[in-house]
Amino acid sequence: xxxxxxxxxxxxxxxxxxxxxxxxxxxxxxxxxxxxxxxxxxxxxxxxxxxxxxxxxxxxxxxxxxxxxxxxxxxxxxxxxxxxxxxxxxxxxxxxxxxxxxxxxxxxxxxxxxxxxxxxxxxxxxxxxxxxxxxxxxxxxxxxxxxxxxxxxxxxxxxxxxxxxxxxxxxxxxxxxxxxxxxxxxxxxxxxxxxxxxxxxxx
Numbered sequence: 001x002x003x004x005x006x007x008x009x010x011x012x013x014x015x016x017x018x019x020x021x022x023x024x025x026x027x028x029x030x031x032x033x034x035x036x037x038x039x040x041x042x043x044x045x046x047x048x049x050x051x052x053x054x055x056x057x058x059x060x061x062x063x064x065x066x067x068x069x070x071x072x073x074x075x076x077x078x079x080x081x082x083x084x085x086x087x088x089x090x091x092x093x094x095x096x097x098x099x100x101x102x103x104x105x106x107x108x109x110x111x112x113x114x115x116x117x118x119x120x121x122x123x124x125x126x127x128x129x130x131x132x133x134x135x136x137x138x139x140x141x142x143x144x145x146x147x148x149x150x151x152x153x154x155x156x157x158x159x160x161x162x163x164x165x166x167x168x169x170x171x172x173x174x175x176x177x178x179x180x181x182x183x184x185x186x187x188x189x190x191x192x193x194x195x196x197x198x199x200x201x202x203x
Contacts, residue, residue, distance in 0.1 A: 005141065005178035009185065012175065014158050018185040025184040029139035033104045034097055035064050040132045041089050041124055042082070054081035069094035089124025096122045104137060112140055135180050144172045144179040154186030 010019040030036035042058070043051040057080040058064065062072045069077075069090055077087045096102065100118075107115050112134055119130040131145035145151055146165045155168055163171065175182035 005181040008178055009175065009181060015175070015182055015185050018158070018188060022185065022188050025181065025188070027135065027139045027141070027180060027184070029104075030137050033102065033107070033133070033137045034066060034093070035059075036137045037093055037119075037125070037129070037133055038064055038069075038090050040129045041086055041093065044086070044129065057081050066094040066097040070098070086124070092123035093125065107133075107138060112143065135183070140180060142177045142179045144169060144175075144183060146172070148183075150187050151183055154189035157189040158186060 006019055006024045009015045038058075039051075039055055042054050046054075058077070061076055061080045062068045074084075074087050077090070078084070082090065102118075107118070110118065115134060115138065116127065116130040119125045119133060120127060126147075128145060128147045131143050131147070134140040134143045135145070146169050152165075152168070155163065155171075159171065172179055172182065
């Protein structure tokens, strides 16, 4: 019988104490892929608090659908708190969704690498943003977003310092095929980790 994610991670010397402390954390995929992707773009390179404020203003100002974004003029998006760059990015995402017909159902048929390739072809969507969709839109169980600051800080807390990203990714193979769940626990590794989760630079 295959072990559950929590059974496997509970037996891990590094993550076991976090599983015992926080209980069985679960992936909770968002209902709306487009809105979740827009939210990820808003979270690029800013604090969670700033991103949350912008998200609230944006969702009050427009209907956050591909059609709603296309219909909104740039000044309206700027007034909601989007920079010129992020205005360009959310418009690019809206265009791609309308042209390609993306949905959770269409992406569900692709493996993780294919989803990353599809999404990162959109202007403004880098690997971090694509990984956030794999985790929080599609609920994929084995994603390790090593480009995320919160993951790196949690890893240093739990495993130790001195690892570069490639070494972290290699180390994290011990948590396969449940690296998404391992990521949830690394984000919880310090009380202040959530404040840094979104402070990431796309590459």
